[in-house]
Amino acid sequence: MAPKQSTTCSSPSGRVEYAVTNHVAFLDKESVHADFHPLMDFLKISPLSYALTASPTIYAEIVQEMWNTACCSVSQIKLKIKGKSYVITPSVINEALHLPNSCFENLPSDEELSIMLYSIKYASKTSQLGQISRKYLRKEWSYFFDTLTRVFTGKSGGFDAIIKFVQKIAYSLMYNRTIDIGSLLLYEFCFKLGEMGKRSKVIYYARFLMIIANHLCKELSIKDKDDTLQVFVQSKMLFSLLLKNNNNDKVQFVLPKHIRLQLSTRSASPSQINSPSVPVVEVKIESQCETKTSSVYGKRKKTDSDATIVDGDEGNETGMEGYSPQKKNNASTVKSELRRISEDPEMPPGFLKNGVSAGLPSSMEEGKPKSELRFVLEPTVEPSSLETMLPEDRQHLVNAASVLKSRLVARLTNEANNLSTDCKITLANRCYYALHELGDDYTLFRSKVDKLIEQQEELESFLREKESWNDMVIMDRYDEQVMNVSDVTKKVSNAEDKLSKAKTNVGSIKCKREELTVALLKLQEELHEEEERVKILTAEWDRYKEAQSDAEAELRKLDREKEKARVAFKAINDQYNTAKEKCEKLYNKLLQLSRSDKIIAATGEELATGESERDST
Incomplete structure (x- = not known):
């Protein structure tokens, strides 16, 4: 079993990691089977020729700066190249890749894409366009869609699946319809870039980014010219695998009219x-x-x-x-x-x-x-x-x-x-x-x-x-349809019964709706009264709130006066305590002098004098 190929690579410096995608188409007829030549010739002369084959030198520092600074919106991408800001629009992409850039027609519808797949003999159902696979195509068309997938999508694997983006490009080529491929690519760029904060470090569409940079900046100053990214080319082994498998080889290979005319015009062009x-x-x-x-x-x-x-x-x-x-x-x-x-x-x-x-x-x-x-x-x-x-x-x-x-x-x-x-x-x-x-x-x-x-x-x-008309098939289908009609008739009868019940329910619901309407009006009146009452109470509350504010201000004033009185009382209490201590001393002296009359007399005078001082105090 062959080893699984890596889907990413790194630049020589190791600073840049990029996806194996955005290939260059392989269009060398001399080295492949002649069955692939018509579509190769058509791709060479198609409007996508430059986008398919352009192989620029991809400088790591340029695409890394573009990738890291890109800011996506619905219709444009803002990014920087060598520190200078640029805006990438669908028109810029079309000009850079030499794609049609005016007179656009509508994108093909799902029905038209199904018709396209039917015209190239797609050997499976086309009802689900998101599940189209190359394995149900002839080898020539398998190569054609593999080329478009590898060149224009950001896929680095699963190339057998043909997404609608690729189907629309293929339709524009087969039926000569000019569509805005730049808008489709801009959407794919934004999808791969994602939000700047959650952006992957792996760079996609490196080749197209370099082509756009060369288009916007005619002269790029490169610091490290040796740090370049590889340009991937569609593998030549694809053709040997397609010839070996040879899927749907019994299906006739049919070229659409526009491709036949283009090839015939090229082979008989005035230049020849x-x-x-x-x-x-x-x-x-x-x-x-x-x-x-x-x-x-x-x-x-x-x-x-x-x-x-x-x-x-x-x-x-x-x-x-x-x-x-x-x-x-x-x-x-x-x-x-x-x-x-x-x-x-x-x-x-x-x-x-x-x-x-x-x-x-x-x-x-x-x-x-x-x-x-x-x-x-x-x-x-x-x-x-x-x-x-x-x-x-x-x-x-x-x-x-x-x-x-x-x-x-x-x-x-x-x-x-x-x-x-x-x-x-x-x-x-x-x-x-x-x-x-x-x-x-x-x-x-x-x-x-x-x-x-x-x-x-x-x-x-x-x-x-x-x-190829077969009456028996029609008769079988007719009998089957008769049975289907009978089943549908029964279903219609059941539906009529259900409809009658539903109409009755509708009548009762209408009555309830009228009752609820009256109740709603009453509730609205009550609500209006309550709202008026709320207004009155709110005004009253505002008055009380104002009075409360005044009372609180007065209370704060009294608190300040109370504090002043407390301080004054403390001072008086201190004076009282001092006087009391003096009295106690006098009492003690009086007890000592009580034994002696003289002492008593002297003490009596002092006591009288002390009492008079205390009374005055």
Whole structure:
């Protein structure tokens, strides 16, 4: 059993811990199976290309400061970079990651997400969008959703689960709906950051944070340039595992229409059409009438014989002597390629064989076209050059374009049941290329052909449903529904009884409500009276409170006077005690002198004198 991979890493200095997430998408076609190439090509040209592949140098000190200082709100994140404050909004995220930043449409609903999963043949229930898993997808779509999950979510494990956030991004890519991915990412950032006081030390979205920092600050001064974080890349082992498991391999791999159009447009883009490497292309129509050869610039070609008459045998063609050897070689090359193209209707859109872009193949029922017109098309016809053409030359181009259009429509109409949708798109793209070379304005024709192909695809879908129709299944469902109706009828009857009882209860409750209303009014009157009484008592209480305050003030005054009297009384008592002591001394002396009359007489005088002093005191 393989050891469990760690979900976090540390910077070389050990000061920063960050999650193994926010990967770079693996888009190297050369090293994986060809089944994955279409979706790889689509991701490369999608609006998410930069966000999928950008691989900046992630400096630990920058992302650590952003993470530690971030303050989240509903619509923005305030943080610091090198001590300077910045505000990150959905618009800033979109600009930094080169995502669409205007003309947003509504986010896809749950019903639309279910339809998307159904269209890519998801092999399980889609009623619970929060429980969608990659194991029920074909290997190509499993890779597609694994890429979006690893790049845009903060998950460091459980990549088999496809959360709704990823489903919405996938829907926007498949159905060409411009949504505000910056708002979705801002919510994910805030969710991972959490409250500042409870924030984890593990940093998430390090790659996106560094991209945003580079976008906001054109010049960053880094103290420790060696302390960098690893940029994680989607593992190449994913493809070998998907090929080994090969889940749902019996389910047809279907690309949505928008992805097919994007891939076909990329393969037949004007940059390829106008490339100098594209050789001279010959479009040839043989007929019973006489035709003339011209260049696309309106100048007549000097030939030994202006007319080219074909009797049905390729060896009897005349008029080729007037072309230069190089153009003869190109014409013969293109002619052989057109034959090979007609035998290879399943060739991918815009595919080039031997450097020559594929033209419109001839009818499958005809071994040789009955009507061809030969023109040597040098560089692409510009609209301005059509005005300088001779009328007859311009008419030849118009006739050639008309024949190409009619042959395409005829084949799409007559062989609709024999051609797959991809083959029809291939044929149409080849025709558009040829019309482009002829200088024809095929915009309206293209829209009608695309609509025809779309209607035929819809018709085939209805036909498949019709062929898979089973009356027995319907009858079984009908019988089951009859039983359900019977059960529902019983339930309705029970519900009616309950409703009748409920109505009776409602009547009684209404009566009680009226009684309670009267009682409430009475209580309100009593409450009003009591409130008035409370006001009166409150006023009376205030008066008593004021009187109490006055009495307390008077009492404090009397306390002070009492204290003064106590002090005076103490002084008088002290004087009394002193006088008493003197009396006692005199009494003692009197007892001593009582034995002697003289002493008594003297003492009597002193006593009289003492008593007079005491009385005065």
